[in-house]
Amino acid sequence: MSAVIFLIPIALFLGGLGxxxxxxxxxxxxxxxxxxxxxxxxxxxETPEEEDDDHDTETERN
Amino acid sequence: xxxxxxxxxxxAELVTAPEADDETLFAASxxxxxxxxxxxxxxxxxxxxxxxxxxxGALNKLDMVENARVNxxxxxxxxxxxxxxxxxxxxxxxxxxxxxxxxLLDPAADQAGDRTLTSLTRALAVAGxxxxxxxxxxxxxxxxxxxxxxxxxxxxxxxxxxxxxxxxGQPFFTSAWRALKHGALNMDVxxxxxxxxxxxxxxFETINxxxxxxxxxxxxxxxxxxxxxxxxxxxREKARGAVRNLARLAPRTALRVFEDGHREQVPVDxxxxxxxxxxxxxxxxxxxxTIISGVSDADLSLVxxxxxxxxxxxxAALLAGTTNLSGTLSVSxxxxxxxxxxxxxxxxxxAAEGSKAGYKRIADRAAAIYAPAVHLLALxxxxxxxxxxxxWHTATLNAIAVLIITCPCALALAxxxxxxxxxxxxxxxxxxxxxxxxxxxxxxxxxxAFDKTGTLTRGKPVMTGQAFGDPALFDQAAALAxxxxxxxxxxxxxxxAGLAATDATEVPGMGVEAKDNGHVWRLGRAAFCSAxxxxxxxxxxxxxxxxxxxxxAAFSFTDQVRPEAPAVINTLKARGFAVSLLSGDRAGxxxxxxxxxxxxxxxxxxxxxxxxETLTTFTTEGEKVVMVGDxxxxxxxxxxxxxxxxxxxxxxxxxxAADFIYxxxxxEAVPFALDLARRAARxxxxxxxxxxxxxxxxxxxxxxxxxxxxxxxxxxxxxxVLVTLNALRLRFGGAPLPVPxxxxxxxxxxxxxxx
Numbered sequence: 010m011s012a013v014i015f016l017i018p019i020a021l022f023l024g025g026l027g028x029x030x031x032x033x034x035x036x037x038x039x040x041x042x043x044x045x046x047x048x049x050x051x052x053x054x055e056t057p058e059e060e061d062d063d064h065d066t067e068t069e070r071n
Numbered sequence: 072x073x074x075x076x077x078x079x080x081x082x083a084e085l086v087t088a089p090e091a092d093d094e095t096l097f098a099a100s101x102x103x104x105x106x107x108x109x110x111x112x113x114x115x116x117x118x119x120x121x122x123x124x125x126x127x128g129a130l131n132k133l134d135m136v137e138n139a140r141v142n143x144x145x146x147x148x149x150x151x152x153x154x155x156x157x158x159x160x161x162x163x164x165x166x167x168x169x170x171x172x173x174x175l176l177d178p179a180a181d182q183a184g185d186r187t188l189t190s191l192t193r194a195l196a197v198a199g200x201x202x203x204x205x206x207x208x209x210x211x212x213x214x215x216x217x218x219x220x221x222x223x224x225x226x227x228x229x230x231x232x233x234x235x236x237x238x239x240g241q242p243f244f245t246s247a248w249r250a251l252k253h254g255a256l257n258m259d260v261x262x263x264x265x266x267x268x269x270x271x272x273x274x275f276e277t278i279n280x281x282x283x284x285x286x287x288x289x290x291x292x293x294x295x296x297x298x299x300x301x302x303x304x305x306x307r308e309k310a311r312g313a314v315r316n317l318a319r320l321a322p323r324t325a326l327r328v329f330e331d332g333h334r335e336q337v338p339v340d341x342x343x344x345x346x347x348x349x350x351x352x353x354x355x356x357x358x359x360x361t362i363i364s365g366v367s368d369a370d371l372s373l374v375x376x377x378x379x380x381x382x383x384x385x386x387a388a389l390l391a392g393t394t395n396l397s398g399t400l401s402v403s404x405x406x407x408x409x410x411x412x413x414x415x416x417x418x419x420x421x422a423a424e425g426s427k428a429g430y431k432r433i434a435d436r437a438a439a440i441y442a443p444a445v446h447l448l449a450l451x452x453x454x455x456x457x458x459x460x461x462x463w464h465t466a467t468l469n470a471i472a473v474l475i476i477t478c479p480c481a482l483a484l485a486x487x488x489x490x491x492x493x494x495x496x497x498x499x500x501x502x503x504x505x506x507x508x509x510x511x512x513x514x515x516x517x518x519x520a521f522d523k524t525g526t527l528t529r530g531k532p533v534m535t536g537q538a539f540g541d542p543a544l545f546d547q548a549a550a551l552a553x554x555x556x557x558x559x560x561x562x563x564x565x566x567x568a569g570l571a572a573t574d575a576t577e578v579p580g581m582g583v584e585a586k587d588n589g590h591v592w593r594l595g596r597a598a599f600c601s602a603x604x605x606x607x608x609x610x611x612x613x614x615x616x617x618x619x620x621x622x623x624a625a626f627s628f629t630d631q632v633r634p635e636a637p638a639v640i641n642t643l644k645a646r647g648f649a650v651s652l653l654s655g656d657r658a659g660x661x662x663x664x665x666x667x668x669x670x671x672x673x674x675x676x677x678x679x680x681x682x683x684e685t686l687t688t689f690t691t692e693g694e695k696v697v698m699v700g701d702x703x704x705x706x707x708x709x710x711x712x713x714x715x716x717x718x719x720x721x722x723x724x725x726x727x728a729a730d731f732i733y734x735x736x737x738x739e740a741v742p743f744a745l746d747l748a749r750r751a752a753r754x755x756x757x758x759x760x761x762x763x764x765x766x767x768x769x770x771x772x773x774x775x776x777x778x779x780x781x782x783x784x785x786x787x788x789x790x791x792v793l794v795t796l797n798a799l800r801l802r803f804g805g806a807p808l809p810v811p812x813x814x815x816x817x818x819x820x821x822x823x824x825x826x
Contacts, residue, residue, distance in 0.1 A: 013220070017227065021204060028200040035192055045143030048120035 090175050096159035099175055100152075107137055109151045112163070113174040113316040117146055122171070129165045133157065145312050148173075176315060188308055191301045194239040198294040201235030202287070206784075209287040213781050218280070225277040228286040236270055239293050242300065256442040257435055258483045264446075265478035266292060272471045283468075285475055288783045292480055295791045303487040303507070306494045310503040314732055317719050325357040326350075328401065339408045350400045352579075353556060356393045358411045360402035362386060366580035367398035368557055373702045373722050374412065376524040376655030378532070378630035379612050380558060382580045382596075392703045392722070396557050398579020412703070413724065416679060419707035420728055432508050433755060434486040441479060449473045452774050469776045476773040476783055477766060481790040485758035488798040493751040496801060501735040502744055509730035512714045513745060514752035515695045519643055520686065520712070522700030523654035523664060524630065525720065527738070530701070532562045533631040535611060540624025548616045548624060551575060551583045551594040559614050559628050560594075582614075593617045630660070637668045639738045644669070646742070649694070653682050655704050682708040699741060701725055716741060747801070754801055758794045765790040 034040070090096070090112075100110035117126065123141045130139035130150060135157035139150045150162055166173040208224040216224065240263070247259035266289045273284035324336040328347045339357045342348070347363065350356055356369075368380040374392045383389065389402065391411035408414065449470045456466035490507035497504050504510060524530050537545065549567030552560035554575040560583070564571075572592070575585035582595015593600050593616070600617035602625070611629035615622050640650055652673040654661045665673035674685065686708050689696045698705070698712035701721035709715035709728040717729035718736070726732055733740035769786050772778050 020207075021227075021231075024200055024204055028196055031196050032193060035189060035196075040192075042142040042144045045123060045141060048123060048143060051120040052124050 090163040090173055091160050093158050093160050096163070096175065097154065100159065103151060106155070107151050107153050109149060110159070110162070111176055112148050112150070112166070113176055114141070114146055114148055114166070114171055115174065115316060116171050117141060117143060125169050126166060126171060129169050130162065133161060133165055135161065146316055147176075174316070188301070188304055191242065191297065191304055194242060195294070195297040195301050197235050198239035198290060198297050201231050201239070202291040202294040204231055205287045205290050209780065209784065221282070222277070222280055225273075225284045225286070228284065229274055229277050232270060232273075232286040232290050235290055236266060236293065239290075239297060240266055243293070243296065256438055258438040258442070258479055260438075261442045261445055261474070261477070261479055262292070262296065262483060265289075265474045268471050269475045272468070283780050285780050285783060288475055288780060288787060291784065292478060292787060295480055295788070296483055299484045299487045299491075302491045306491045306498075307505075307507070310494060310498060310505060313498075313503050313734075314505060314726070317726060317732070317734075342404050343407055344404055346404045348402050348404060350395045350402060352395055352397055352399060354395055356389045356391055356395060356402070358391050358404050358408050359406040360389050360391075360404050362389065363401045363403050365398055365400040367400050368396040368580055370394040370396050370558065372524050372530055373704075375704055376522065376702055378524045378528065378530070378656055378660060384580065397555065397577055416703055416706045416724060419679060419683060420710040420724075422707075432486070433511055434483070437482065437759065438479075441482065445474065445477045445479075448477070448770065448774070455774075456776070465776065469774070472776070472778045472783070473770065473773040476769045476778055476786065478787070479762070480787050481762040481765060481794045482759065484791055484794050485762055485798075486755055488795050489751050489754045489758065489801065492798050492801045493747055496747060497731075497744060500740065500743055501733055502740050503732045503734070505730055505732070509714050510748050510751055511755075512695070513697060513731075513748035516648065516697045516714065516745065516748075518649040518651060518689060518694045518696045519741065519745075520651040520653050520689075520696050520698045520700075520708070521670075522698075522702060522705050523652060523656055523661060525701040526699055526718065527636050527652070527664060527668065528630045528632050530630065530720070532558050532612065532628040534562050534566065535627045535629050535631075538613060538625040538627045539605075539622075540616065544616060544624040545626075547592060548594055548614075548626065551585055551592060551616075554585075555583050559612070562628055563614070563626060591619050593620075632664060632667055633738055635738055639742060640668045640670060642742050643745075646745075648745075651685075651689075651696075653677055653685055653698075653700075653708065655679075655682075655702070679704040679707050683711050686711045697741075697745075699738075716744065750801060754798055758797055761793055761797065762790060765793075 039046075096110065097108070100108040103109050114122075114126065117123065123143060126141050126148060127139050130136050130148070133152075135152045135154075137151040137153065139148060141148045148166075152159070152162065163173050163175075205228045208228050212221050212224055243259045243263050243266070246257065247263040250257040250260060269285040269289040273286050273289070276282075276284050324338055325342060326334055326349045327337045327342070328334050328349050334349065342358050348357070348360065352367065362383060362385050364385055366382070366384045369383045369387075369389060370380050371377045371390075371393055373394075374390050380396055383400075388405070389400075391408070391413045452473045453466050453470035456469050457463050460466065487507070490510060493510055494504040494507070521527050546567065546569055549564045550569060550572040552563035553567065553571035554560075555577050572583075572585040572587065574587075575583050577583050578595070578599065581599040582593055584591065584593045586592075594614065597603050597605070597613065597615055600615035600622050601620050602615045602617065602622035605622060605625075611627045614626050614628065616624040616626075643650055650670050650672070652661065652665055652668075652670045654664075654673070654675050655677050656675060658675040661673055661675035665671070674681075677685065682705065686696055686698065690711075690713070695713040697714045697716065698708050699716045700709055701718050703722045703724060705717075706722070706725045706728050709717060709725055714731070715729040716731040716733060717725050719726070719732055719734040720736075721729070721732075731740075731744055733744075765786065769778070769782075772782065
């Protein structure tokens, strides 16, 4: 019984954290373009600004 | 060329597209804070990572663009731009330069559907959280927790369940309340009643230290139902979004010529009778008008179904919706926009809508029987236990148990789940279903009525062969044809890869003329090529080629029947459907088509009113008709039919009226949708059967007072899962249709995007 006293709040808190995280991701628009997100991992937009032009022309040639 | 740059030429030929007009683009964009504006454009051709990169890269390179983000799921791009830094048409021009078409969406058609989906998803998340946690407590109670632990767990469950139901139950409560206010009963009434009563009863039991609480049942019920409802909404929103992407904003202005000779763009709604307008080649006629001066070819295929362009000159009357093909026309408006052909079609459609509104969804029909039956049963249980047993506390408990156990969880899932799976299957095949009720209606169909031009045929002339002359002259003819936008010329040059003729002039309503090495070449009508006296033994329309006034070659064109049409019609007839052909075209072509495709009931020369009349006659004879058509003149019939289908190339107004839109350029969509609708109807019936069978077992238990929370939870979840699994069977089977794909005719008619 005594274990239950602190285990239940912990379990509920962790569950609630999951719920809040989901609601946050919904609100920040992460589910708006699921297909696009799958394709965007193929593009490397981490490239520095000055290399951006080269990168663009490369995609056009494809 | 890459896979990613189709249709650049299509965008280039649209002279007065709203996408090129700064004012229209500006008006369609939304004001954000700090003066930037945001605009959404449909990009029908994007489909891969490189497409996203190319479009976003091209847009972000412009100085005026703050941010451009492509959404691949909805095939749209959202651009935030500063209007002060450049013209809005530069945005669409940048996209066009990369070879993509961009369509401006009608902002009025795009409502905030996202918000409903978001609130449903939120409710679903809350219900899922609550159901999962409460179920954990319930499992330990069922496993035999002692009385103190049980009470504690009941209290914690109550603390989770009450706010969760208050929040996640809202979609059901509001819908039930709306129905009750109108004196009607829908499925949400017994659902809301069961959930609320279960909650109140459990609270009462918890306060009094009772053994049975139904918190888990109440919350998991909401969770299951919300899954069904959210999926249903998502699927419909996806189809609707795709349909909205097709609804391209039509140019709503016309070029008015004032008495003093100056010209100005005026809104179509401001056009009054007698105003003089100028219509350039390639433009649609905005209002009914008569020609004052100018000669041209008029494409009436969307208006009357007539497949061959008609030559028009001064004095001829033009209907709104006609496309002016070759020459600039000066016209005088005979009717304002509100009384024009288009407006008359809309009025006919409004009058015709009544027949469809009378249809009641299967779920609502079931609810009208089910809800009163369940409520009477609960009342009988209450009175029975009260009077016979004499214990009113037990009587209340058992009556509420009846309401909980009969809560139409499986019944409420039975229809939406089937619709979700079916419309997902249709969507994969390029068929968009606008409303689930249309799928139910499609299953009842006995007769299929087709329009001719653009539906059974391609709606564009195709060259059938050279009727006369040296085959080597084809290149010469095609080079001339490449300079013109007349449908015959386009058909001719479609098979030609060489250069267009230089120094060519188009004589409106006659043909094209060009000089080359001292010869004068002419391509066009017989009169234009001095060939009136020549007789040719060829079917269809003839276009002549002449050299220095002497006819040297002739080419024949017809509006080609879609290659799959005869096979599709045979399949439909073999499945026992009656097939009709309703066309506004002349009797000759209609009869020929009916003979080729094997349609016995072919009617030609029908006005829009006649089509409507024919459908009404069918209906009074007890038939349920699906209308398949694409023209303006089909729109009233599409509205009046029991169900309607339109290709995505149809006129806007027809597309809005139709229940199903098929985007692949093939009639095979019709038998596929019919087949799936029948299987869906069968699955719905099976699901109702399952739900009723479940009730037959569970209700006697509840009435006799043997239902514990464990039994309730098990029974309800298992019936919901069973119904869902049954619906999922629609994803499989229904093998590809037995329609043989015939080798296509020797032409290169590509699917032409909607204009």
